[in-house]
Every structure is written in structure tokens, then in C-alpha cells.
Amino acid sequence: MQVALMVPCYIDTFYPHVGIATLELLERLGVDVVYPEEQTCCGQPMANSGCYEEARATEEHYARVFSSFDCVVTPSGSCTHHIRNKFSAGSDSPEKQNLVRNTYDLVEFLHDVLKVREFPWATFEHKVALHTSCSAIRGLNMASMSERVHDPVFSKPKALLSGVPGIELVEFERVDECCGFGGTFAVTEEAVSAKMGFDKLAFMQKASPDCIVSSDMSCLMHLQGCARRQKQDIPFYHLAEVLNGVSL
Amino acid sequence: MSPTLALSRNKILDSVRANQRAAQPMPTIPHFHTNQPSDLVTAFRESIARMAGVVVTEDVPDLDSFLRATFPGAKVICSAIPEYAGTIKPASFNHWAEASAIDVCILRSPMGVAETGSVLLSDLELHVNTVAFLAHDLVVLLDPKQIVANIHDAYEHPHFKLRPYSVLMTGPSGSGDIGGIVVHPAQAAKTLTVILAPAPDARQRTA
Amino acid sequence: MSSPIDQAKNAEKFLADTVHEQRLDKLLWAMRMRRDAAARLVPEWEELRTLASEIKEHALSHLSDYLTQFEAKATANGVIVHWARDAHEHNQIVYDLLAEQGADTLVKSKSMLTEECELRPFLERRGIRVTETDLGERIQQLDDQPPGHIVGPAIHKTTKDVALLFSQKYGSDPNNEDVAYLAGVMRENTRPDFLKARAGMTGANFLVAETGAIVVATNEGNADLSANTPELHICSVGIEKIIPTMESLAVFIRLLARSATGDTITQYTSTFRGPRKGAAMHVILVDNGRSARLGMNRFWHSLKCIRCAACMNTCPVYRRSGGLSYGSTYMGPIGIIMMPTFEIRKYSELPFSSTLNGSCTNVCPVKIDIHEQIYGWREVMEENDQIQVVKKEAMRVADEVLSHPTLYHIATTTLSPALEVLPHFAVYNRLNAWGKHRDVPEPARGTFHEWYRNHRPNRNEVER
Numbered sequence: 059m060q061v062a063l064m065v066p067c068y069i070d071t072f073y074p075h076v077g078i079a080t081l082e083l084l085e086r087l088g089v090d091v092v093y094p095e096e097q098t099c100c101g102q103p104m105a106n107s108g109c110y111e112e113a114r115a116t117e118e119h120y121a122r123v124f125s126s127f128d129c130v131v132t133p134s135g136s137c138t139h140h141i142r143n144k145f146s147a148g149s150d151s152p153e154k155q156n157l158v159r160n161t162y163d164l165v166e167f168l169h170d171v172l173k174v175r176e177f178p179w180a181t182f183e184h185k186v187a188l189h190t191s192c193s194a195i196r197g198l199n200m201a202s203m204s205e206r207v208h209d210p211v212f213s214k215p216k217a218l219l220s221g222v223p224g225i226e227l228v229e230f231e232r233v234d235e236c237c238g239f240g241g242t243f244a245v246t247e248e249a250v251s252a253k254m255g256f257d258k259l260a261f262m263q264k265a266s267p268d269c270i271v272s273s274d275m276s277c278l279m280h281l282q283g284c285a286r287r288q289k290q291d292i293p294f295y296h297l298a299e300v301l302n303g304v305s306l
Numbered sequence: 307m308s309p310t311l312a313l314s315r316n317k318i319l320d321s322v323r324a325n326q327r328a329a330q331p332m333p334t335i336p337h338f339h340t341n342q343p344s345d346l347v348t349a350f351r352e353s354i355a356r357m358a359g360v361v362v363t364e365d366v367p368d369l370d371s372f373l374r375a376t377f378p379g380a381k382v383i384c385s386a387i388p389e390y391a392g393t394i395k396p397a398s399f400n401h402w403a404e405a406s407a408i409d410v411c412i413l414r415s416p417m418g419v420a421e422t423g424s425v426l427l428s429d430l431e432l433h434v435n436t437v438a439f440l441a442h443d444l445v446v447l448l449d450p451k452q453i454v455a456n457i458h459d460a461y462e463h464p465h466f467k468l469r470p471y472s473v474l475m476t477g478p479s480g481s482g483d484i485g486g487i488v489v490h491p492a493q494a495a496k497t498l499t500v501i502l503a504p505a506p507d508a509r510q511r512t513a
Numbered sequence: 514m515s516s517p518i519d520q521a522k523n524a525e526k527f528l529a530d531t532v533h534e535q536r537l538d539k540l541l542w543a544m545r546m547r548r549d550a551a552a553r554l555v556p557e558w559e560e561l562r563t564l565a566s567e568i569k570e571h572a573l574s575h576l577s578d579y580l581t582q583f584e585a586k587a588t589a590n591g592v593i594v595h596w597a598r599d600a601h602e603h604n605q606i607v608y609d610l611l612a613e614q615g616a617d618t619l620v621k622s623k624s625m626l627t628e629e630c631e632l633r634p635f636l637e638r639r640g641i642r643v644t645e646t647d648l649g650e651r652i653q654q655l656d657d658q659p660p661g662h663i664v665g666p667a668i669h670k671t672t673k674d675v676a677l678l679f680s681q682k683y684g685s686d687p688n689n690e691d692v693a694y695l696a697g698v699m700r701e702n703t704r705p706d707f708l709k710a711r712a713g714m715t716g717a718n719f720l721v722a723e724t725g726a727i728v729v730a731t732n733e734g735n736a737d738l739s740a741n742t743p744e745l746h747i748c749s750v751g752i753e754k755i756i757p758t759m760e761s762l763a764v765f766i767r768l769l770a771r772s773a774t775g776d777t778i779t780q781y782t783s784t785f786r787g788p789r790k791g792a793a794m795h796v797i798l799v800d801n802g803r804s805a806r807l808g809m810n811r812f813w814h815s816l817k818c819i820r821c822a823a824c825m826n827t828c829p830v831y832r833r834s835g836g837l838s839y840g841s842t843y844m845g846p847i848g849i850i851m852m853p854t855f856e857i858r859k860y861s862e863l864p865f866s867s868t869l870n871g872s873c874t875n876v877c878p879v880k881i882d883i884h885e886q887i888y889g890w891r892e893v894m895e896e897n898d899q900i901q902v903v904k905k906e907a908m909r910v911a912d913e914v915l916s917h918p919t920l921y922h923i924a925t926t927t928l929s930p931a932l933e934v935l936p937h938f939a940v941y942n943r944l945n946a947w948g949k950h951r952d953v954p955e956p957a958r959g960t961f962h963e964w965y966r967n968h969r970p971n972r973n974e975v976e977r
Contacts, residue, residue, distance in 0.1 A: 321804035461763045466726075476780050
């Protein structure tokens, strides 16, 4: 099975090392990965703002690039959620159905498809505050939701990270409260967005983590922006980097 | 019905019918008895305590002494129960506002609810509805055998289909509106005391 | 045409007041935790939610039948039933009833519907003195502010705020912030109004078709006092509040208080089926856009709402914005999906006051898919040309660039222009706001694209 790697536009531009870590990780696991070079973006920023008309061309391009692959993997819960649940480009064509069926967030792919739980090439003897995005939790069922008090507690990213020798995942309050990124919300309602980010950081900091990790770079981009503004130099890592064996 | 009223009524119903969704079925509603506590009296006591209600489980052979001891400043004691005279009966009030004179009102409730710690009162028990709200303190007699498990059971009581007014009352009045801090009382009863005592009259059960 | 409510700007002002914002956020999060604790004690919680949702959907899909059934039963019980198409009709009916009664004072308990209809100013302009008897509503009335939360209207005020307000309006001690003292001040000042009033007004949480009854759930006893003391009881209620039977009522009563405050039930859960001997009871069934909303394919589920405010308590945006920032009768998540049905332009920006995190949907006792409807409203705003021209243009530019790999690569491979494309799209000035409170991400040296070209030269795109 060949896997097409989708690298979200903001990772391509600002955090290419996350794309690199994802690629290297998949290669380490023996996956046959290709990176279709014509890819750009999944259309989420426009669609998320209600401007689905202005997302159409981008989504159609995306469909052209990816719909024929049996498996598409991306290190982004929010993009996966968009493609799986919100993609509007084109009618309910076989291509679109293919996209919906075959797109995986990296965590889902590792946890559910490859079913890998150990990452022996990595060591990470540090305390990690793990943040899981709302798209991942509520859009992709990647972890249990605190509101649903009777559901069994689980977290796929936690299950994966626990396979990295030496890692310690710290507990903090309001674990699944939104970090405040929310797509264009981050700029259209930036005061509230930033406050949510500062609050999330404060709750995490109470647990004295060495770093903050997430499988969604968009949340980390926002949290990092908030942290740096407060002159906090705590490092931020994408989950792919930790599993791939990054050192602090 | 006035012509304007009929017009509005018909316009509303027409609009509703035009916009109504495809019919969806009514679900069957279980009564969830598998989750009910085995000791309803204890459950009732715990529930009402959470809402600042007080429960008296010891025998109270002399209601008058109990009331005088518990509410020493009370001058006007309204009794809505036949077995105790009090200083005044609800029938004496000519207007609902007159119940504001009551210091303590004693009533009997035909049903308690373990899940919530509620007691049922209706115009049948109250005679004048405001006695339960304008009185400063309330004492409610409740037969422990008339405590049902949960709210599903509670709403089976015939009062809800027969009486013009019924209330499930749970503890004294309260409010959390100021600073989110829960405080008692708010505007109705300052205290609610439930005395667990068997009903003296079989007629009470079927009212 | 007035400009839309700028909730984001209002929220920014609220945030500047760190005392009030931090307090509100902490308080309402605690309410959300209390809701969780209460739900944990009910093993059948999720089943109850499903039942509540199904009962409401059934009722709404048979609304005309249940309304006529209610009317017939209530009328047979001696209740006089009125129908009001809109806010004005409602207000007029209330006024006419009061005038007929010769009542120039009215005591009323909390009713969001009457807020929606702006009843109080209507009556006050016609010489009726209205006393809000719900403590939170009264505080807001005295302060000439609308309610900030549908369950705790004054929840954004500190005890200090209330002490000061009461001292100004009631002559109480401005330095006594003790809540019991303040509640006592309210009690002393409101009790005479109950006793004097010739008319009392309540809303209703539910209408029960089977018995022709209205159901009111309160903590203070003020609704029962308003309804039972004066000779005239007027109840205003939205037509969507109807449920079929007393049996179905039990499901909602078990969910309502737990969702709102974490208590199992409110102190007074009352059923009014008919007037007292010698008194009159009137029920006004109000449409005011509800029947139209019933026909909205994507949004009619919002009619299931039982006004518990659980969505507001869990909403991270509401908790940091304060309810007044929405400039609307209903606020927070439920407000966002309801208000555009009243006035689309005025509330066209509300759907963007959300991160679409979905917590609201999970706590809603009647399973309204709130965050999905918020997303849906964004699309409606696009369809109805309610999105600001500059924002739409910025999105169009983005689509142009992002659908053409060549343009995208040019934009992203030169160092600083990358910042100009993502995340802000230069034309829309709000989109330049990223850097107001946060640091902007540093442009990387080279894109992933470029790295791949250099480091995996033999892995070309597979021909399809």
C-alpha cells in the first residue's frame, strides 16, 4: 500500500521540520511514502469562515491531487476533520468518497492502521504536557470528551506517546478546553483567542512540563505565539517529532 | 374568541403546518428503576439535605410543642392538617395575600421523591396556595411509605392530572444569582422541615 | 441599515476588565464541573439526552396537533388561551389584560420570551410599573442592563457590584457584601410588591399538551408568588415549548437543573393547570418567528432548547466575553444559532464568535448540534451576502493562490511574503491582528516542498 503524504500549507511554510519528521517516521515504519508535489492546501481556512464558494477551487485542486490514492496521511487533525467531515468540493462523486474514506490523521494512521505502539529508536526523558485539538477529539474521536462523563477514558495520542521510552505525560486542569486557535477566529476575535491561549498555557505550566506536544501544529502555532509573547521559552513539539526521536 | 385572536391563531397554526417537519415517532420512556436506591428514606434524606432541607425522623407526638420549640418567635401558626388546630386555618384567609401574616405553616404532603428530596403539594393540601410561599417557615409531614424512587414515578401521581396547581418543592427557597453563591432563603420559605410520620387517614393516600 | 453587533470588540472590552472576566470564567467553569458531577451520578444520562431529543423532535413534528390539544385541555380547565404572532401582538395582549383588570403594577418572574418581546419598556411607556421578581433579573432591571445569562441574569456582577447597586436603589449598606444580607434586602423590598400586585406574570419552561398545563421551574419561589398571589396570572410561552405528556416531562425535569447548575431539581417545579377559585389564568402562546424557524432545514433543531444555559457555561468564548458582549436576548452558543433568525444582518457576525470546538453540543441536554449549526450559519451568511466584502475578497485571493501550485510556491518560497499569505490575508485588516497579543511565527528557512525536492529526488509524483 502506498501512502501519499499531505503536508498542510502552514506546516509547509512555517514548520517544515514537522513534515520532515512525519516523513522520516513513516519511512522508519516501513511505509512506502510519496509526496505529491502539486499539493497546496485542503481549503479549510476559507471553508471554516463560511466562505465555501471561495474554498471550491482549492478543494477541487486538492481532490485532483489526492483522490486516487488508497491512503493519504497528514500530521493535522484539523485538516483531516475538514476533509472527512466538511469537504464540499464536487458532488458526492467516487473521488470525493475516496478522499473521505482514505484520509487519515497521522495519529489515526499509526494507532488504528499500523497499530504501532513502540518507538524504540526514540527516547524522551522529559515531562510532556499533551494537548489534543478539538478537531481531533470531537471531529475524529481521537480521545474521549470530558463532557461525556460515562464514556470510557481513552486517548490515541497518549497511547502512542506512552511508547516512547522515558516520557512522562503530566496531568493538568481543563485538559480538553479549546486552546483558542479556532482557525480564522484567531484573528477575527484575537483578544479572546489570545486569552484562551494564555489560560491554557497557565494550566499546563502548573504541572511543570518540560515541553508542550500536540498532533495539531495549528494549536501549537497559536500557543507558541502566546508563550513567546509572555517571554516563555518552553519548547513546542509536534507528536511526529517526538515519535521520530527528536531530542529537547 | 375575538376575530383578531382567531386570525392570529389560524395564521400561526397555518405557518406551523406549512413548516412542520416529517413526523418523528414518540419514543418509549423507561422509568429507570434498575438504578434506584434500595433505601428510599435514606436517599430522600440525603437529597433534601443537599438542598438545605431538614428532616425529622424521630417521633413527634406533640406537634404543638415541637412547633413552639422549633420556632419560638412564631405567633401565627397556620395549620393545613386536620389533626392540629394551630392558631389559624387556611380557610380563614379571604385573599391570597393575607397568608403573608403566617410565621409557620404546617402541611401534609402526599408524596416524597427520593431522587431529588422533593415533596409534592397541591391546592388540595394547601387550600390557599400562598400559604406555602408567604409563610416564613414550612413544616411538612410526609409518610415515609409515600416516598417514590424517582421523578418518573413522581409524575404518575394523580394530582398532576387533576389539580389546578401542584408543586414539587425541594428545600427552602434559594438563589445563586448574586455572585454565583448559593444562599437561602430567597423570596419564599426560609426553612423547610420534613417530619417523617405515617399518614393518619387512609383518605390522604388517594386524594 | 444598522451595522452588525461587533461581539469581538465588546469581548475585548470585557477582557480588559480582568477582575470581572477572571471571575466569570472561573464561576461558569465551576458550573460546568457541577453539571459533570451531576451527570456522573445518573448512569442513564446519555439515554435521557437521547430521549429528550427524540421527544422534542416528535413534538415539533406534530406541533400543530399538540398546540390545539393544549388549547382544548387548558380551555376546558378554565384557562383562557391567547395566540400572538409576534412581539407586538404579545405585548398588546398583556397590556389589554392588565388594563381590563385595572392593574397598573405587575410582578413578574423570569421569562426570556418577555425579554425577546421587549415587554417591559412597552408596558412602562403605558404607565404600568413592572417589578422583576427574579433576583438576577431585578438586579439587571435596577441597573438598566439586559440579562447577561439566561439562568443567572446578573452572574457577571460581583457581590461588590450588587452591594453598591442595592445601596443606591434600596438604601442598604454599600459595604455589606454578604450574599445572605443582599438576598434579604431583595426579599424585604419585593415582598410588598407581591402583596399589592393585582396581576402577576410568569413564563413557562414547558407546555404539556396532555393536561393543558404549564410548568415553571425556579429556585426562589418568585414565580409561584407571582402566579398565586394576585387575582390575575398571565403566562407567556413560546409555542416550541410544548411536550406531549406528563410522562415525557419527567425526562426534561431530570435533565434541566442538572445541566444548569448541577442540582438534581430546582426548589420549585410547579404545574399550573387551571386558575384558582376566584382568580383568572391566561396563557399567551407566542410565535415570533418560531414557526418560520421550524421550516429551516439545518436550523430547526434549535427549537428543542430548554433554556438550561449549559452551553454558555462550557463555552470558552462566552466565559471570556461575558453575555452582554453578544448584544442579544439569547447569548453564547444557543444565541449564535437563534439570533440570526430574528435579524440576520444585526447578528451576522455572531456565528464567527466561536472556535467550533463542539463542547456545547456535548453538554446540550436535548442534543442540539450547536457547533454544526454555527458552521452552517457561516455558510448562510456567505449565501446571504452578510460577510464583509473585504473579508470575502481576502478569501477569494486565498483561494486563487491556494488552487494554483505555481502561485502557491512563489508565495511560500520567498522568505517574508509567506507571512503575508498565511495566516493573514492582507486585505482584511482584522486578519492582520494576529500579532496584537501574540508573537507571529518565524518564517522557516525553506519550505517542506523545497526540502523534499532536495532530499528525496528519486521519489517523484506517481503518474495516475
